[in-house]
Amino acid sequence: MVLEDKLFTVKYTPDTVSHLTPDNEMCKICTNRICTKICPANVYEWDETHQKLIVNFENCLECGACRIACVKQSLKWEYPKGTKGVTFKLG
Amino acid sequence: MTENKKTDVIVVGAGPAGISCAITIARAGKKVVLIERGSFAGSKNVFGGAIYTQPTKEIFPDFETSAPLERRNVEHKFAILGEDDSTVVSYKNKTETAGSYTVIRAKFDRWMAEEAKKAGVYLVEKTVVKELLTENSKVTGVRTELEDYCADIVILADGVNSLLAKQIGLREDIQPKDVALSVKEVIKLDKNIINDRFNISDDEGCIYEIFGGPMLGMLGLGFMYTNRNSITIGLGITLSELVERGIRPYDMLEELKKHPTIAPLIKGGELEEYSAHLIPEGGYNKVPKLFADGVMIAGDAAMLVNNLHWEGTNLAMISGKLAAETALEALNKNDFSAKTLRLYEEKLKNSFVMKDLKTYKDLMDIAHKKSDAFLDYYLRTVNGFFKMFTSVDSVPKRQKYYNFVGTFFKERKFMNIISDIWHGIRLLWSILKWY
Numbered sequence: 001m002v003l004e005d006k007l008f009t010v011k012y013t014p015d016t017v018s019h020l021t022p023d024n025e026m027c028k029i030c031t032n033r034i035c036t037k038i039c040p041a042n043v044y045e046w047d048e049t050h051q052k053l054i055v056n057f058e059n060c061l062e063c064g065a066c067r068i069a070c071v072k073q074s075l076k077w078e079y080p081k082g083t084k085g086v087t088f089k090l091g
Numbered sequence: 092m093t094e095n096k097k098t099d100v101i102v103v104g105a106g107p108a109g110i111s112c113a114i115t116i117a118r119a120g121k122k123v124v125l126i127e128r129g130s131f132a133g134s135k136n137v138f139g140g141a142i143y144t145q146p147t148k149e150i151f152p153d154f155e156t157s158a159p160l161e162r163r164n165v166e167h168k169f170a171i172l173g174e175d176d177s178t179v180v181s182y183k184n185k186t187e188t189a190g191s192y193t194v195i196r197a198k199f200d201r202w203m204a205e206e207a208k209k210a211g212v213y214l215v216e217k218t219v220v221k222e223l224l225t226e227n228s229k230v231t232g233v234r235t236e237l238e239d240y241c242a243d244i245v246i247l248a249d250g251v252n253s254l255l256a257k258q259i260g261l262r263e264d265i266q267p268k269d270v271a272l273s274v275k276e277v278i279k280l281d282k283n284i285i286n287d288r289f290n291i292s293d294d295e296g297c298i299y300e301i302f303g304g305p306m307l308g309m310l311g312l313g314f315m316y317t318n319r320n321s322i323t324i325g326l327g328i329t330l331s332e333l334v335e336r337g338i339r340p341y342d343m344l345e346e347l348k349k350h351p352t353i354a355p356l357i358k359g360g361e362l363e364e365y366s367a368h369l370i371p372e373g374g375y376n377k378v379p380k381l382f383a384d385g386v387m388i389a390g391d392a393a394m395l396v397n398n399l400h401w402e403g404t405n406l407a408m409i410s411g412k413l414a415a416e417t418a419l420e421a422l423n424k425n426d427f428s429a430k431t432l433r434l435y436e437e438k439l440k441n442s443f444v445m446k447d448l449k450t451y452k453d454l455m456d457i458a459h460k461k462s463d464a465f466l467d468y469y470l471r472t473v474n475g476f477f478k479m480f481t482s483v484d485s486v487p488k489r490q491k492y493y494n495f496v497g498t499f500f501k502e503r504k505f506m507n508i509i510s511d512i513w514h515g516i517r518l519l520w521s522i523l524k525w526y
Contacts, residue, residue, distance in 0.1 A: 003341055006276070006365035013130075037337045038330070040274045040367035061367040062135060064252040065272045068265050068369075069334050079128055079254075082217035082236060087130055090277040090321070090364040091137035091196040 003042055007059055015084040018057040019077070020066070026074035027053040035066040035075070062086055098122045098213070100418050101233055101242040103220050103255060105132035107142075108390025108407035108414075109248030110203045110212075111150045115415030117211040121422055124240055125204070125212050126233065128219040133200030135250075137275070137368035139401060140316030140323045141191040141298065142199065146405035150412060151206060159198040161318040162296030163189030166289075170352060172304030173474040177352040185295070193296050193316045193323070195277075223255055223386070229427070230259065230385035243427050244418045245386045248411060251369045253392035261388060262379035268331035268459060269373030271311070271398070274340045275325025276348075278360035282320050288356050289317055300401065301326070301353075305346035308467035309336075310458055313347050314401070315356070322357055324348065327370050329459075340367070370403070371396045375452035381439065382432040387414045397447050399454060406444050413438040453521040457514050464511045468503055 020043065027033065028051055035044040041059040044066065046052075062085055067077035079085070102113045105127035113125040129135040141164060147154050154160075166183040208214050215235075224232040224239060232241035233255075247255050251270065256262035289297040301313030311328030326344055333340060347353060371377070371394040378394050381387060389395070390407035397406060417435040421427050439445045458465065479495045500508070 001345065001362065006341065006362065009362050009364045010366070032334075032337070034334050034337065037339060038272065038333045040272065040340050042339075063272065063367040063369050065270075065330055065333075065367075065369060067252070068270060069267055069330055073264075079219050082128055082219050083130060085135075087134045087197075088137055088364065088366050089134075089195075089197050091133065091135075091366055091368075 007041060010061070011087045011089060012058060013084050013087065014058040015080055018055050019080045019085070020055050020057045020060060021076040022053050022055065023072070023074035023076075024053055026072040030072050032071060034069050034071060038069055039066055060085065096239060097241040098124045099242060099422055100124070100244045100246060101126065101240055102246045102248055103233060104248040104250055104390075104392070105204050105214065105216075106136050106200060106248060106250060106390060106407060107203070107404045108392070108411035109246070110200070110207050110411070111408040112246050112248060112389055112411035112415045113212040114150065114207040114210045115412050116418055117207065119419050121419065123212050124215060124242070125207060126215045126218050126220055126235065126240075127204070128217070130217050131197075131201050132204035132214070132216065133197040136196040136200050137273075137366045138196060138404060139273070139275070139314045139325065140193045140318075141401070142194050143191045143402070143405040144189055146408050150408050151203065158202050159194065161193040161195060162294050164191045164193065164296040164298050165189065165291065166295075166297040168297065168299045170299055170301045171470050171473050172301060172350055172352060173471055174307070175351055176474045176478060177350075178473050178477050179352070193318050195318065220249070220255060223259055225259065228384060230383065243385070244421060244432075246414050246418065247386065247388045247392050248390045248407070249392050251371050251391040253388065256379060256388050256392055259383065259386065261381075261383055261386070265371070265373070266331070267334050268329060269371070269377050270330050271327035271370040271372045272330050272333060272340050272367065273325055273327035273370050274344050274365070274367045275323055276344065276365050277318070277363045278322045278324060278357050279320060279363045280322055280357070280360040284359075285317055285320070285322060291317070294319070301347070302466065303470040304350050304353075305343050306466070307470065308463055310462045310466065311343070315353070321363055322360060324353070324357060329372060330369075370398065372398050372455060374398070374455050375445070375448040378445075378448065381436050382429055384429045385427045387417065387432055387435050389414045395444055395448070397451065399451055400447075402447075409442060409444055410439060413442065450522055453518060457518045461511060461514050464507070469511075472499060
């Protein structure tokens with residue numbers, strides 16, 4: 001099963017602004033961009049042409065792995081607002 | 092800041108730790124506000140699958156008759172998966188009262204929170220605590236998105252990521268090796284099909300603890316739980332392993348689901364929900380400072396997890412309760428300084444919580460060092476032994492034993508085996524020695 005189908009089962013109330021704010025200057029010089037690999041919701045994608053980290057924050061499962069794994073420690077990670085983000089029905 | 096926003100105790104986070112803490116305080120007649128960031132208690136909470144009967148009863152004596160439970164677990168299976176084969180050890184006991192129940196957190200935590208409200212807890216949902224308020228380095232309250240709340244004591248039960256404990260310097264940032272990233276799926280299946288496949292009846296439940304398979308050589312374990320009309324399957328892998336290998340956790344779960352021993356159990360099921368969560372795995376050595384002036388930390392926020400025994404919610408509940416008892420004493424003495432709140436640490440140390448964490452304090456270090464042995468080579472060896480033992484191919488048995496032993500020593504260097512034994516003894520000694 002592909003991830004998109006998995007995420008389709010998750011209930012989200014997305015905010016209009018991201019609760020995940022990477023420091024893109026650090027991302028540019030980051031050697032492994034591990035966030036693009038380990039995130040269980042594939043929130044992060046590296047845009048090679050624009051040299052920019054794309055953050056699909058709407059898909060975030062709020063686990064916090066990216067914050068801890070970030071080699072550059074340059075990810076501002078907050079909880080979404082009280083009414084926003086993921087709602088697990090079967091956690 | 093108005094005086095009517097002042098309460099005796101604020102608890103941040105409505106999970107097992109926070110709710111147990113808040114309800115204990117409310118039952119003693121004190122004013123307590125419980126703040127939860129999710130739209131309801133349980134909506135942000137994820138775990139493997141089971142709550143434990145005895146500790147839960149300490150907080151909710153009648154939960155077995157009133158809480159939303161899925162199944163009472165009568166069987167534990169320990170499955171050692173090779174790439175294609177497996178050895179499964181099972182312990183089943185249908186006659187004794189169940190030691191644990193599977194639950195769905197969105198239902199169970201919500202029920203616990205309702206019980207807390209009935210006891211007088213003031214529950215504030217949909218509210219994120221942005222920071223702790225301090226005065227002369229004493230915690231005096233919390234700042235939410237909308238308003239400030241003040242209290243004599245603030246108890247942090249805000250989960251594994253506890254940004255608040257970090258804010259006031261009680262906790263350092265978690266290292267990738269001290270936390271596991273877990274992904275899980277709840278797969279819908281007919282109740283009768285579940286009962287047939289797991290050889291259980293009625294509301295009986297079966298737990299699988301899974302070693303190896305796609306996680307061979309990695310610091311990671313899989314799990315399966317039976318719910319009423321669904322099966323939970325998931326795995327947790329130490330984050331540093333995922334980082335080093337650059338692998339995706341859900342790819343590993345897909346591999347696990349395809350394993351010949353696992354696939355028939357979930358066949359034909361429909362994915363109901365996918366989720367992910369972090370599990371604190373640092374153990375005793377990574378437990379943060381548990382208290383400071385006006386504040387205490389409980390549950391996952393305090394890294395209180397016994398990963399070898401799949402225990403977390405029980406440590407959360409009991410730590411929450413002990414923090415509450417400490418808060419009540421502090422309220423009676425009207426002294427909220429670290430000196431008084433130190434009692435919480437003492438209570439934890441005298442309880443199974445810290446005793447168990449201390450028992451396994453060397454476990455993760457050795458597991459990190461020896462994952463190629465205990466989570467790979469010896470798992471394969473177990474399967475290899477049974478493969479040899481059960482095969483019928485006209486090769487004389489004595490020859491087979493010789494071949495098996497020969498292969499055992501050929502495939503792992505003698506020095507490594509000595510080192511494995513040494514670490515095994517060291518681990519056993521660290522577990523069994525009397526303090």
